[in-house]
Amino acid sequence: MRRLAAIFDRYTFTAIVLTLGVGWLFWHVHLEDYRDAKEIAGESAATRWWHAHAWPPDGRAGFGPPAAGDPGDPLRFKSYDWLFLLRQRFASNAPPSEAVVAFMDEESHQKLEQALNEPWDRRIHARLLRRLVDAGARLVVFDIVFAEQRRFADPEGDRVFAEAVAAASNRVVVAVSTKVDPSHPRVPGVIPPYRTLRQALARGSRPEIAEWNLYQGLPELLPSYDEIVRLHPPSFPPFKHSLSWAVASVVGSPLAAGAGTDAWREAETRERWLNYYGPAGFLDSLHYEGVLSPDTPDERFRDKIVFVGASTLTKFSGERKDAYVSPFAALASDRERFVAGVEIQATAALNLVRGDWLVRANVRSELVAFLLFGLVMATLLQRLRGIPATLAALALTAGIVVAAYVLFVRHRIWFAWLIPVAQIGVAWIHSITVNSLRLFVQNQLYQRSLALYLSPKLVKKFAQDKEQKFLSPGAEKTELTIFFSDIAGFTSISEGLDSNDLARTMNAYFQTAVGLCIHPTDGTVVKYIGDAIFAF
Numbered sequence: 001m002r003r004l005a006a007i008f009d010r011y012t013f014t015a016i017v018l019t020l021g022v023g024w025l026f027w028h029v030h031l032e033d034y035r036d037a038k039e040i041a042g043e044s045a046a047t048r049w050w051h052a053h054a055w056p057p058d059g060r061a062g063f064g065p066p067a068a069g070d071p072g073d074p075l076r077f078k079s080y081d082w083l084f085l086l087r088q089r090f091a092s093n094a095p096p097s098e099a100v101v102a103f104m105d106e107e108s109h110q111k112l113e114q115a116l117n118e119p120w121d122r123r124i125h126a127r128l129l130r131r132l133v134d135a136g137a138r139l140v141v142f143d144i145v146f147a148e149q150r151r152f153a154d155p156e157g158d159r160v161f162a163e164a165v166a167a168a169s170n171r172v173v174v175a176v177s178t179k180v181d182p183s184h185p186r187v188p189g190v191i192p193p194y195r196t197l198r199q200a201l202a203r204g205s206r207p208e209i210a211e212w213n214l215y216q217g218l219p220e221l222l223p224s225y226d227e228i229v230r231l232h233p234p235s236f237p238p239f240k241h242s243l244s245w246a247v248a249s250v251v252g253s254p255l256a257a258g259a260g261t262d263a264w265r266e267a268e269t270r271e272r273w274l275n276y277y278g279p280a281g282f283l284d285s286l287h288y289e290g291v292l293s294p295d296t297p298d299e300r301f302r303d304k305i306v307f308v309g310a311s312t313l314t315k316f317s318g319e320r321k322d323a324y325v326s327p328f329a330a331l332a333s334d335r336e337r338f339v340a341g342v343e344i345q346a347t348a349a350l351n352l353v354r355g356d357w358l359v360r361a362n363v364r365s366e367l368v369a370f371l372l373f374g375l376v377m378a379t380l381l382q383r384l385r386g387i388p389a390t391l392a393a394l395a396l397t398a399g400i401v402v403a404a405y406v407l408f409v410r411h412r413i414w415f416a417w418l419i420p421v422a423q424i425g426v427a428w429i430h431s432i433t434v435n436s437l438r439l440f441v442q443n444q445l446y447q448r449s450l451a452l453y454l455s456p457k458l459v460k461k462f463a464q465d466k467e468q469k470f471l472s473p474g475a476e477k478t479e480l481t482i483f484f485s486d487i488a489g490f491t492s493i494s495e496g497l498d499s500n501d502l503a504r505t506m507n508a509y510f511q512t513a514v515g516l517c518i519h520p521t522d523g524t525v526v527k528y529i530g531d532a533i534f535a536f
Contacts (some may be wrong), residue, residue, distance in 0.1 A: 012382040019378040019423045023370040063376035077224055080246045080358075081327040081407045082418075086327065086401075091409060096277055096350050100304050101285040101342060102128070105248040105311035108288035119149055122157035125308075126164035128291055132306050135166050135298035140168065141247055141349070143179040143219055143309030143342040144362040146193040162200040172201070173246050175219035188218065188240065189535055215250065218244030227325040232272040232357065233347050237265045247305065253353050273358035275351050275412060279328035283346055288427070305349065309342025358408075363417035367516055371413075374423045381424075381431040389435070393428040397421055454524050483523065485513055485533040 054150065087093075104120070114120050125142070132140050147156075163173050174197075178188035193201075193216070201215045218240060221229045233242035238260060241249070245268055249256040258264045288308070290296055305423050310322045322341040329337045332383060351357035404417035450459045485508065487493070496500055510533070518525060518535045526534045 012379055014065045014377060015378040015382045015427055015434075018210075018430055021357075022426050023374045023419055023423045029354045071418075072419075073225060075422060076229070076416040077226065079404070079416045079418045080230055080273065080414055081228065081330070083404060083479065084327050084415055086268045086329055086405050087330075087409060088278070090405075093277065095282055095284050096354065097284075098305055098353060099283060099350055100301060100306050101283050101340075101346055102288050102291045102306060102308045103285060103311040103340065103342070104288045104309065108290075111289045114293075118354050119152050120144075122146075122154065122161035124292075126157075126161040128288070128308065129164040129168060129172065131292060132301055133171060135300075136302040137306050138169065138303050139171050139173065139247065139251055139305045141173045141305060141307045142245065143243065143287065143345050145175050145179050145219070146197055147191060148194045157198050158194060162196040165197060166200040166412060170250065172213075172215065173243065173250055173497040174201075174216050175243055178218060178220060188236070192450060197201050215246065217241050217246035219341070219345065221324065223324050228327055228329075229324050229344050230273055230327070232274060232351070233269070233345070235268045237268050241268065242348070243345050244352055245350040248352040251305065251353060255352055255355065269421075271360070272351065273360060273414065274344070274347055275356055275358045276327055276347055277350070279332055280326045280336045280343065282342055285343075305346075305353070307342050307349075309340065309345065311340055321529060356412060358412050358414055361407075361413055366415055368422055370423070373420050374427075377420075378427040381427045384431065385435045385439075386432070389428060389431045393424050396424050400424075455520075456519065457522055460514050461500070480536045481523075483518065483533070483535040487531040527528040 108114070111117055112120075112124055114124070125144075129140055146161075164188065173195060177191045179191055191199040218233065219234070220242075221233055222231050223229050233244055235242040235245050245256065247504065249259070255267060256264070286296065286300075291301075294318075324341065324344065326332060326337060326339040348357075381392060384392055400417050400420050404415065407413045407415070447459055450462060452460065509531075510528075513533055514525060515533075517523070518533075523535050526536060528534075
């Protein structure tokens with residue numbers, strides 16, 4: 001017990017409380033319970049608080065939507081972003097060969113004479129679709145909402161594009177716009193495309209994907225508070241699917257097999273995190289008008305999934321359009337800071353097709369790991385001083401970064417590794433502060449003790465040099481003057497004085513002898529012997 005008490009003194013206990021408190025604070029914020037509302041209502045208030053703030057029930061809880069903006073978001077989300085920056089620096093990877101992105105950018109607007117503030121002529125989309133089908137494209141994905149044009153009505157353009165879609169033989173996926181569903185606020189309602197296109201989509205489809213909605217997908221993305229999209233777009237089976245899931249379904253990805261089953265619905269709604277392959281513009285891409293150019297070889301599109309969508313800037317508004325901040329933004333140029341929405345859709349779809357999306361570590365496992373790590377690390381750093389504590393903190397931080405990077409690169413698992421780094425920082429600051437105060441108090445006591453025997457000059461000298469000379473063994477030969485002082489007849493004098501008078505007399509004597517004689521000449525008091533002083 002004494003040994004434990006010596007290890008876990010009040011300073012170490014304070015360090016542990018601070019470290020665990022920081023870890024739990026950043027971990028638990030906005031921990032949502034996704035169970036059925038009736039099941040939650042049947043629990044006591046204490047049980048609900050426990051599940052929401054400390055221990056998720058049956059692992060069915062997770063952190064809330066990435067737009068929550070909680071205090072722990074910067075640490076959690078930067079833990080995700082900075083892993084891509086590390087991979088970009090230490091690992092080289094080529095763009096996925098399965099996809100090509102065609103940008104509807106400013107250059108294409110100019111060369112194809114399309115207004116920046118109006119929908120594109122659908123005859124041009126028909127030309128592009130026929131070009132890609134003839135080139136052997138595996139699938140064409142339009143990240144474009146083909147709603148009724150109304151004021152820009154063009155029946156002939158609609159008919160031409162619908163015929164091109166029908167001729168594509170189940171090789172087209174389009175985005176659909178959404179509306180709020182009052183009965184299910186979290187589940188968007190779908191506004192289908194215009195009638196002729198909807199009929200073309202259903203014409204001649206394969207039996208297993210006969211429903212028109214499997215050829216369409218919700219293009220909505222979930223940006224975080226900092227406008228970075230980290231989570232895969234949401235799906236709401238069985239009738240409302242994300243654009244990326246629709247792509248995986250049409251190309252026959254094993255992940256999307258077994259449509260309509262419980263396993264299929266569970267697989268579609270599982271939480272997945274985007275595995276960005278590189279910064280903005282990393283995917284194989286070209287201008288929209290470049291697809292139509294005869295100078296572009298067919299091999300560029302053969303057996304590829306071609307994504308068509310807007311680029312990040314438009315000259316009409318001078319502002320971002322359908323663009324989000326890239327997780328690589330911290331080290332990117334101004335133009336590479338933003339990634340187009342169609343690139344994010346392509347990344348999400350490729351993650352599903354290739355099976356290389358990211359998953360986050362189980363929240364229960366994170367909590368247990370953070371608590372155990374905080375306990376051990378706070379105890380260790382508190383028992384170290386200055387330089388050893390700093391080196392230990394740096395080593396622990398490096399170990400956390402390496403572990404996070406290895407899990408990310410080899411197993412595609414990420415966790416909020418900046419939270420234990422913050423714990424290390426708190427424990428290190430506490431260790432440095434407490435040990436500095438301890439050292440300061442010790443030095444003050446040490447100097448006060450020396451001041452009883454040494455002059456202020458020698459006190460300062462030995463206080464600065466105590467480790468090198470004063471406390472080390474050995475001696476120095478030097479020339480000294482030995483001083484003895486004694487009061488003659490002290491016994492007789494003391495007998496005739498009152499105790500208070502005697503005390504004042506002795507204080508004056510010692511102050512005069514030591515303060516005005518011994519210390520001004522850098523003398524050292526060896527011993528006080530009653531009324532006698534021995535010094536050199």
